[in-house]
Amino acid sequence: MSHEATDRYIESIFTRYQSELRTHLSALDDPAVEDVGRACRRLACMIETLTAFATGHAVGRVALAMRRIDATLAGPMADAIAAVHPPAMPRVLPPPRFFADDKRPILDTLGGLLHQRLALAARHARELVRAIASTLTRLGQAAALGRALLLLAEDPTAAFGFLDQLALGWTFYVAVVTDTADPELPDEPRWQRGRALWSTWSHRIRGTKAPSREFILRVA
Secondary structure: OOOHHHHHHHHHHHHHHHHHHHHHHHOOOOOOOOOHHHHHHOHHHHHHHHHHHHHHHHHHHHHHHHHHHOHHHHHHHHHHHHOOOOOOOOOOOOOOOOOOOOOOHHHHHHHHHHHHHHHHHHHHHHHHHHHHHHHHHHOOOHHHHHHHHHHHHHOOOOOHHHHHHHHHHHHHHHHHHOOOOOOOOOOOHHHHHHHHHHHHHHHHHHHOOOOOHHHHHHHO
């Protein structure tokens, strides 16, 4: 199949990510910290975690849709994904200001950097979904994939998973930079996956290192 359907789907979901990012961050305030510069530097691991989740979520929705059609496609799709190596991070200029005012320097930094990283991540996600499409085309599933991609591209809930992780990530980040306990989350299916991800993230940020990309992609 042509790349038109895969590229349209990726453009759709990453556009929704960017829209949710601006809407959500606009309603927040910076945490009260003594060292703003240090707090901004600690955003890097949060941004990489959210970027990896966004990529995994976009690709995972396609794989899940096709597995529901034919469970035997799971193995070939996993092999196709594994064969695509993550691209090297290119050198980029500092992002433009995310907010016009100077009242929220931490959120301004988060918004600008995450907006930039999502734009770059869309390229990797596109290559992953194209790899799935090539494999499924060889297996005679091009028409089924085309229909699935059309539905996924039009799904208004496509970015809800990313929005949940953005909200959780910010809550855990604020706890880390203000040196307070991690937030308590309801024991509901919506939060269980994110709780595992961000609890691990918090423990490693406070003590050792951020969760690996492989861990984040498995969660997504």
